[in-house]
């Protein structure tokens with residue numbers, strides 16, 4: 001996939017021929033220096049942006065090249081999102097936020113799955129609270145529950161722990177890990193954080209819009225080492 005922004009001298013190649021397979025039931029981290037194309041890659045994969053060249057697929061469905069109506073349906077039915085800034089609706093309770101995407105899609109959430117997810121994120125006593133009455137960590141857990149209860153084919157998480165203290169961040173990461181292990185959820189997470197990457201099955205490293213390396217069964221120590229190697233090779237620090 002290629003993604004170019006701007007024209008002439010201002011042209012930026014955010015993605016430079018990226019080819020990447022993501023596997024079902026896996027937790028994948030996408031890492032790389034600032035400006036390496038992580039967010040652009042995620043947006044193209046999640047049908048939020050259309051690449052200049054190339055295609056993205058979810059299963060057999062091509063996400064680039066759908067008309068608006070089909071795109072909306074694809075995002076609604078098959079993709080879940082978790083953002084750094086939670087993106088909850090302030091006037092709705094935690095329960096209402098969690099059920100909102102399903103209710104927009106006109107679908108019922110399986111009660112057992114709902115109970116399971118709520119229990120797993122530890123939100124039982126907070127379902128009637130509005131976002132402003134919850135801590136950042138609790139708000140992000142609501143956002144995780146919201147992404148999970150629709151059982152999407154894939155969840156895209158953009159720096160999900162970026163706004164959290166380390167303890168809340170760890171809770172969210174453990175929870176994402178468990179949802180991969182227990183529910184077979186597929187998750188792709190953009191992160192700068194080697195600790196967060198240590199929770200995943202696979203790390204894909206981007207630099208200058210290309211995949212430059214990957215690591216299976218990462219530990220945060222190995223990820224940190226690899227990041228240091230990249231920094232010394234590219235002359236940073």
Ligand SMILES: Nc1ncnc2c1ncn2[C@@H]1O[C@H](COP(=O)(O)OP(=O)(O)OP(=O)(O)O)[C@@H](O)[C@H]1O
Pocket residue numbers: 005006012013014032033034035036037038039040041
């Ligand atoms: N809408 C846009 N218009 C022009 N250039 C853009 C746009 N979006 C991204 N870029 C450029 O594309 C390149 C990749 O950006 P991207 O946001 O994907 O990087 P990133 O790895 O997610 O960075 P960060 O870690 O800082 O969020 C950067 O050089 C950026 O300036």
